[in-house]
Amino acid sequence: MRILFIGDIFGRPGRTIVKERLPELVRDRAIDLVIANGENSAAGFGITPALADELFELNIDVITTGNHVWDKREIIDFFQMADGSRGPARRVLRPANYPKDLPGWGMYQGQKGKIPYAVLNLQGRVFMASNDDPFRTADRLLKEIDSKVILVDFHAEATSEKISLGWYLDGRVTAVIGTHTHVPTADERVLPQGTAYITDVGMTGPYDGVIGVKKELVVDRFLNGMPVRFEPATGDVRFCAVIVECDEKTGHARSIERIMMG
Numbered sequence: 001m002r003i004l005f006i007g008d009i010f011g012r013p014g015r016t017i018v019k020e021r022l023p024e025l026v027r028d029r030a031i032d033l034v035i036a037n038g039e040n041s042a043a044g045f046g047i048t049p050a051l052a053d054e055l056f057e058l059n060i061d062v063i064t065t066g067n068h069v070w071d072k073r074e075i076i077d078f079f080q081m082a083d084g085s086r087g088p089a090r091r092v093l094r095p096a097n098y099p100k101d102l103p104g105w106g107m108y109q110g111q112k113g114k115i116p117y118a119v120l121n122l123q124g125r126v127f128m129a130s131n132d133d134p135f136r137t138a139d140r141l142l143k144e145i146d147s148k149v150i151l152v153d154f155h156a157e158a159t160s161e162k163i164s165l166g167w168y169l170d171g172r173v174t175a176v177i178g179t180h181t182h183v184p185t186a187d188e189r190v191l192p193q194g195t196a197y198i199t200d201v202g203m204t205g206p207y208d209g210v211i212g213v214k215k216e217l218v219v220d221r222f223l224n225g226m227p228v229r230f231e232p233a234t235g236d237v238r239f240c241a242v243i244v245e246c247d248e249k250t251g252h253a254r255s256i257e258r259i260m261m262g
């Protein structure tokens, strides 16, 4: 099975490059399953039900998120619609280790063709909000998963926390894929027990700014500390993703390849 994971889709530039490049990539590389982090798809801040539908129409199977998930309040109603269903709303995830009783789910189990798979969304704790322990949350949720193919989006800031979760889950999941920093890292590899790992896939969006935002605004904020309204950058748009190839019978990864397309 070949799985494509697309890094944080940022605003209209990110959505547009996905629309332009995804069909050929899926065809040329014989991709079976597409997962994307969509936490920045609404002009950099959050995701709306309409944008989730737009991404699903591009044949993305599951959308993960992270700390920006609540930026657009409409997503709460969307999550509540997903109760008990297998419809599109159920295929948008928020981190599983958020406080109990919040709307939404952090794990999805589905089937693509005849192959069962699961996607688990977790958020780190270092330099981030105080959510629950992602390590023990993973332990708990892995007991509920029947499928062998398991993809983890670890949305976290610190490289050390991300690498640690990679080692902790090695051999128990197909891939631990880092998101959130919006900067791709060159450390993709298959760990010894068969888990594909990368610290950060990188953003799918405009690279002429500061992690997606207009550079002048961010530089100003560093210079004078005054609050500014962030606006998305527009230029140098890149599509950042990884392709993980795995044995669907064992769930172990054979390879992980980093992709950056302009």
Ligand SMILES: [Fe+2]
Residues within 6 Å of the ligand: 008, 039, 040, 066, 180, 181, 182
């Ligand atoms: Fe992000």
Ligand SMILES: [Fe+2]
Residues within 6 Å of the ligand: 039, 066, 067, 068, 155, 179, 180, 181
């Ligand atoms: Fe994030």
